[in-house]
């Protein structure tokens with residue numbers, strides 16, 4: 001399958017039963033306490049005494065510990081298998097989830113916080129869908145409410161003229177390579193997992209990458225204002241070298 005074929009693969013085919021079964025890695029990787037702890041701390045603080053909406057809630061990696069912290073959480077999620085996996089851990093009364101597209105699906109309730117983490121805005125593959133997603137998040141917020149996004153910053157300096165790909169992570173047993181299409185501002189991530197033998201399992205996913213300035217404009221179109229941008233969940237300073245950002249937007253009290 002060529003890179004162009006991956007671009008056309010629908011998200012619900014990517015986040016299928018197999019992906020849902022492989023997703024959780026309790027205690028390690030994105031499920032490690034040093035990753036989840038600061039994430040949940042900041043989200044709980046920003047939610048205050050209100051409720052939170054997670055766009056693309058997945059298997060509840062963040063939502064479950066946030067709920068355990070006392071914050072009511074509702075989710076929107078496209079993939080039924082990911083929701084089924086979440087349901088093995090919590091029931092619908094504890095964390096209600098509506099199955100649908102985060103760019104358009106509306107859920108009942110008023111939220112002081114909406115959040116979209118782990119680079120998932122890039123799963124929406126056009127600028128128009130990403131703008132709709134900002135608008136949808138904004139629609140759910142009470143006045144003064146916040147929308148928090150976590151997203152990688154791709155280092156395009158790694159792409160000298162004529163080179164299409166860049167390794168974004170390499171460790172024993174795993175290698176991640178992005179193939180870029182800079183004209184259309186998109187990339188296909190390749191995840192290679194090596195087992196005991198010579199062969200690797202490869203998973204590929206298409207993304208539309210967005211730089212922080214473009215995201216700020218999307219927020220503006222949705223009536224939101226940038227309140228803070230951090231390099232990480234511990235409020236590290238965002239600099240030119242930061243490879244990720246956590247951006248906090250808020251809905252003004254009056255608009």
Ligand SMILES: C[S@@+](CC[C@H](N)C(=O)[O-])C[C@H]1O[C@@H](n2cnc3c(N)ncnc32)[C@H](O)[C@@H]1O
Nearest residue numbers: 011015056057058061077078079101102118123
């Ligand atoms: C990287 S996972 C993140 C899950 C969870 N937020 C977390 O932090 O672990 C991406 C999730 O986005 C979901 N997703 C992709 N496109 C979506 C869309 N348009 N609307 C809702 N969910 C979507 C996928 O099904 C998958 O569960």
